[in-house]
Amino acid sequence: MTTSLNSSQALCALGRGVPTALTSLLLLLCACGDSAEVIDAPPAGAGGSNEPAPNTDPLYVVSTTVFSGEEAQGYLVPVTSLEPGTTFDLNNAIEAPDNTIAARPGEPYLYVGSSETPTITRWDLQGNGSFVEGPSLSLANLGLSRASVSLDLMYSAEKAYIPDDDNHQVVIWNPKTMEIITTLDLGVASEGALLPWMWISVRPDVVLVTVSWEGDFENDWSAFGDHVTVIAIDPVTDTIMSTTTDPRCNYLFWGSQTSDGTAYYSPFSYYTPIRSMLGDDRGVESCALRVPAGGKTFEDGYELDLSSLVGGRPAGNLFLVSDDVALIRVWHSELVAPLREDKSNWEDVIGEAGFLWWRWQLDSPSAEQIPDQQPGASEITGAYRVDNRNFLPRVSADYSSTTLDEVNANGEFVPVLTGPGNIWGLVKMR
Numbered sequence: 081m082t083t084s085l086n087s088s089q090a091l092c093a094l095g096r097g098v099p100t101a102l103t104s105l106l107l108l109l110c111a112c113g114d115s116a117e118v119i120d121a122p123p124a125g126a127g128g129s130n131e132p133a134p135n136t137d138p139l140y141v142v143s144t145t146v147f148s149g150e151e152a153q154g155y156l157v158p159v160t161s162l163e164p165g166t167t168f169d170l171n172n173a174i175e176a177p178d179n180t181i182a183a184r185p186g187e188p189y190l191y192v193g194s195s196e197t198p199t200i201t202r203w204d205l206q207g208n209g210s211f212v213e214g215p216s217l218s219l220a221n222l223g224l225s226r227a228s229v230s231l232d233l234m235y236s237a238e239k240a241y242i243p244d245d246d247n248h249q250v251v252i253w254n255p256k257t258m259e260i261i262t263t264l265d266l267g268v269a270s271e272g273a274l275l276p277w278m279w280i281s282v283r284p285d286v287v288l289v290t291v292s293w294e295g296d297f298e299n300d301w302s303a304f305g306d307h308v309t310v311i312a313i314d315p316v317t318d319t320i321m322s323t324t325t326d327p328r329c330n331y332l333f334w335g336s337q338t339s340d341g342t343a344y345y346s347p348f349s350y351y352t353p354i355r356s357m358l359g360d361d362r363g364v365e366s367c368a369l370r371v372p373a374g375g376k377t378f379e380d381g382y383e384l385d386l387s388s389l390v391g392g393r394p395a396g397n398l399f400l401v402s403d404d405v406a407l408i409r410v411w412h413s414e415l416v417a418p419l420r421e422d423k424s425n426w427e428d429v430i431g432e433a434g435f436l437w438w439r440w441q442l443d444s445p446s447a448e449q450i451p452d453q454q455p456g457a458s459e460i461t462g463a464y465r466v467d468n469r470n471f472l473p474r475v476s477a478d479y480s481s482t483t484l485d486e487v488n489a490n491g492e493f494v495p496v497l498t499g500p501g502n503i504w505g506l507v508k509m510r
Contacts, residue, residue, distance in 0.1 A: 087135055091402060094240060098442060103190065103403075108425075114504070120288050135207060135208065135209050136163070136510060137209075137510075138158060138162075138327045138508075138510065139158060139159075139160060139162055139198060139205075139209060139292050139508075139509040139510050140158070140159050140160070140162060140506060140507065140508050141156055141157065141158050141159075141181060141183065141190055141505075141506075141507050141509060142156075142157045142158075142159060142168060142174075142182035142464065142482040142497070142499065142503055142505070142506055143155070143156055143157075143179050143180065143192075143423070143503065143504045143505035143506075144157060144335035144482065144500065144501035144503045144504065145500060145501050145502050146170070146500055146501040146502070147479055147502070148504075149154045151437075153175060154175070154176045154177050155170055155171045155173040155175060155176065155192070155501065156173060156174040156179070156192065156203070156211070157170065157174075157290055157499065158211070158509075161498070162466065162467065162469070162471075162496055162497060163496070164486070164495060165495065165496075166496060166497045166498070167498050168497065168498075168499035169499065169500065170263055170358050170500060174203070174211060175285060176192055176201075177192075177193075177194040177195070177196045177197065178505060179192045179193060179194055179195065179504065179505070180192070180193045180195070180228050180229050180230060180505055181193070181229065181230075181504075181505040181507050182229040182230050182231050182233070182234060182240075182505075182507060183231065183370075183507040183508065183509055184231065184237060184509075185244065185508045185509065185510065186207035186232060187237065188204055188206075188509070189202050189203070189204060189205070189214070189255065189324035190202070190203040190204075190205065190211065190507070190509065191203075191225040191229045191255060192229070193226070193228050193242075194226060194227055195226045195228075196226065197220075197226065197227075198218060198219035198220050198222070198224035198225060198226055198227045199216055199217065199218050199219070199220075199254075200216065200217045200219070200229055200253070200258070200297055201213065201214070201215075201216045201217075201226050202214035202215055202216070202255075202258060204334065204459050208385070210262050214258075215258045216258070216260045217259065217260070217301055218254060219242070219251060222244070222247070222251060222260070223244075223246065223247050223453050224242075224244050224246065224247070224251070225246055225372060228242055228243060228244060229242070230286065230505075231280060231507060232280075232281070232282060232283070233280055234239045234275050234288070235315050235404070237256055238254050238255065238257075239252060239253075239254060239255075239261065240252070240253055240254075240255050241280055241282060241287060242496065243278040243279075243280050243289075244263075245275070245276065245278055248264065248265065248266055248268050248269060248276055249263050249264055249265050249266060250263065250264045250268075250278075250280070250289065250292055250313070251289075252264065252318055257480065259499075260271075261318070262318060263319055264319075265312065265321070266278070266289060266291070266311055266320070267311075268291050268309065268311075269322070270293075271293050271305060273296065273299050273300065273339055274293035274294060274295055274303065274305050274508065275293065275294060275296055275297055276291050276292070276293055276294070277291065277292050277293070277294060278291055278353050279292075279332065279333050279334070279335055279345070281335045281337070281343055282315070282370075283315075283343075284315075284340060285315075285374065285411075286312050286313065286314070286315065286321070286376055287312070287313040287314075287315050287370060288310055288311070288312055288313075288343070288376070289310070289311040289312075289313065290309070290310050290311075290332050290333070290335070290345060291310075291311065291344075292304070292305060292307060292330070292331040292332055292333055292357060293305030293307075293331075294331065295443065302354050302358055302362040302363060303361075303362060304330050304331050304351070304362075304363065304364050305331070306327060306330050306370075307324060307325050307326060307329075307330060307334050308325075308326050308329055308330065308331065309324065309325045309326070310323075310324050310326065310371070310376075310377050311323045311324075312377065321376060322377065324376075324377040324378070326369065326377075326378050328367065328369060328378070328383050329345075329347070329364075329365055329367035329368070329383075330364055330365055330367070331347045331348075331351060331364035331365070332345040332347060332367075332368075332369065333345075333348055334346050334347065334348060334396065334399075335399065336398060336399050336406070336463075337400065338373075338400060338401040339403055340373045340403075341369035341374065342370055342371070342372055342373045342400055343370060343371045343380075344368055344369075344370045344384075344400065344406070345362045345368060345369050345370065345371070346367070346368040346384075346386065346396050346397060346398035347356070347365070347366070347367065347396040347397075348364075348396050348397065348398035349394070349395060349397040349409035349410070349411065349435055349460070350396075350430065350458065351363055351364040351396065352364055352365075352366050352395060352396045352411060352502065353394045353411040353413070353429075353430055353434070355394065355428065355441050356394055356411075356413070356443065357419055357423060357426045357429070357430070358423060358426060364396075366385065366386040366394050366395045367378045367383065367384070367385065367386065367389035368383075368384035368386055368398050369382065369383060369384070370382055372386075373405060384398075386398065386408055389408065389438070389440055389444075389445075389446055389447040390410045390438050390447050391446075392409060393410050393411055393412065393413075394410070394411040395408050395409065395410045395438070395487060396408075396409055397409035397460055399463055399470075399472070401466050401470050401487055401488065402489040403442075403443065404441060404442055404489070405439065405440070405441055405489040405491075406439075406440045406498060407436050407438065407439060407440070407450075407472075407487065407491065408437070408438045408439075408440055408447055409437055409438075409456075409460060410435065410436055410437070410438050410449070411434055411435055411438075412434050412435070412436055412464070413434065413454065414433040415432070415433065415434045415436075415455050416429050416432040417429050417432060419471070430502065431457060431458060432457055432500065433454075433455040433456055433457040434455060434457070434485070435455060435456045435457070436449060436450070436453060436455055437449075437450050437453060437491070438491075439452060439490075439491035448491075450493075453493065454474075455475060456475075456496045457475075457477065458475065460472065460473065462503075462505065464484070464505075464506040466506060466507070466508050467505055467508065470486065470487050470488070471484045471485065471486055471487070471496065471497075471506060472485050472487055472493075472500075473477040473485075473503050474495075475502055475503075478502065479498065479501075479502050480501075481498060481500050481501065482498070482499065482501065482503040483495050483496075483497070483498040483505065484497040484498075484503065486498050
């Protein structure tokens with residue numbers, strides 16, 4: 081089973097469309113337990129010596145952001161284990177901008193995309209496990225304000241894609257040469273005060289761009305469009321093959337697919353309670369669609385009402401953990417403060433810990449709430465599949481630390497990796 085779960089795309093969307101709650105003074109605490117070995121990672125510009133024989137031990141990199149008041153600092157942290165109970169600290173971490181990361185397992189390159197500047201930087205893995213800062217690629221001349229990277233956006237060692245929501249285009253670049261290949265105008269535009277946002281799913285035969293419309297936070301971020309559009313791109317010629325508008329769902333920004341390539345799309349769970357709070361003209365529907373294997377648009381006759389699977393509750397973030405089982409993130413209003421009669425506290429309420437995971441056997445008429453779990457707050461901005469294992473982030477209430485839980489098809493959550501900050505990315509180097 082493969083997944084397409086792109087934390088970098090989710091992070092960028094939430095960064096512009098949702099008011100951040102990351103303003104607490106955070107304690108940079110390391111979790112208790114056995115610590116994984118942290119590989120020596122020199123600061124930017126520092127060199128690392130090559131060992132005579134390359135190190136073939138497992139090596140992963142975590143991207144985490146630590147907040148202190150209004151300040152944020154990103155770190156890249158190499159670790160050598162994803163065994164249950166592993167912890168990491170920042171003693172030998174590389175300071176980097178608040179970032180997204182990508183790597184192709186087995187290749188000695190770590191790509192870092194900045195959410196602060198339109199720059200991608202490559203870090204080169206040395207034989208002794210250290211990293212040396214390599215070349216950078218600036219996208220400033222294309223009008224981008226940031227650069228997102230993810231393994232899910234990489235078509236090959238020589239081609240990768242970047243969603244450019246601001247300019248309604250896709251940027252195609254070469255990770256091997258660190259050069260821009262071309263850009264592709266998607267032919268979409270703002271609809272009044274609603275801005276288009278893209279989710280990109282890269283398959284061997286097609287690149288699918290799902291476009292949804294939502295209000296800017298500076299105006300009214302509770303407003304969303306009444307349709308979605310899916311654009312199919314030929315990854316060989318980088319030309320648009322088809323554009324299809326679908327009115328069945330009004331927002332789809334989370335993708336997950338089975339081993340045969342059938343891709344399921346659903347909304348962020350964070351947006352789904354808004355409709356029950358403010359009315360049907362606000363928020364998003366608890367709706368999911370799918371693209372069949374080999375398909376280039378949403379399947380006719382298939383529309384999934386996630387709410388109906390979970391007792392009428394708002395729901396999103398459908399996440400496949402196997403070809404037969406998915407998790408659904410569900411809003412439980414009884415876990416949070418009551419909504420005032422004038423609804424003036426709705427933004428505070430939606431930021432509370434009111435989300436629980438439910439387990440759904442695909443094609444079953446209902447899902448089941450997973451027992452013995454702690455409710456979560458805010459949005460799940462990423463899910464990671466590494467070593468054929470599924471990981472979901474669990475961020476502490478004050479955003480001072482994150483635990484990655486491994487989740488299996490039985491709906492069991494096992495704490496695997498814990499460390500300071502808000503984890504945005506996990507990749508395998510070797």
